Amino acid sequence: MDIKLASCCGNCDHHVKGQLCNVHEIVTAETQGCESYEFRAVLSRESDCLKCAKFQTNNCAHPNKASEGMMCTVFYPRIVA
Structure with a gap:
């Protein structure tokens, strides 16, 4: 089994201000995810x-x-x- 970081909104560069997805322009939760995921390097x-x-x-x-x-x-x- 491979272990990796979760590809969800909480780790996504498109998830701004902790709640808004700037791709889909909707409020999202950190545990949600989609195909537009892009890793946020912090x-x-x-x-x-x-x-x-x-x-x-x-x-x-x-x-x-x-x-x-x-x-x-x-x-x-x-x-x-």
């Missing part, structure tokens, strides 16, 4: 290399620079169970 201070699933792997885009406190646009959250 960086925060908590999204550094140590919390990235690509850190110290062959998939890391910046292996020579990746370190604690570093952030980049290809951050992929590490799933903690």
Whole structure:
């Protein structure tokens, strides 16, 4: 089974102000989804290399620079169970 981020309004770049879809021009819930989904890349201070699933792997885009406190646009959250 593949585990991936949910393709729903809460993670979509078209979902603005936490409730409005600017593609369909309707109010949506974060748990809804559609075919117009587009991943929203959001960086925060908590999204550094140590919390990235690509850190110290062959998939890391910046292996020579990746370190604690570093952030980049290809951050992929590490799933903690």
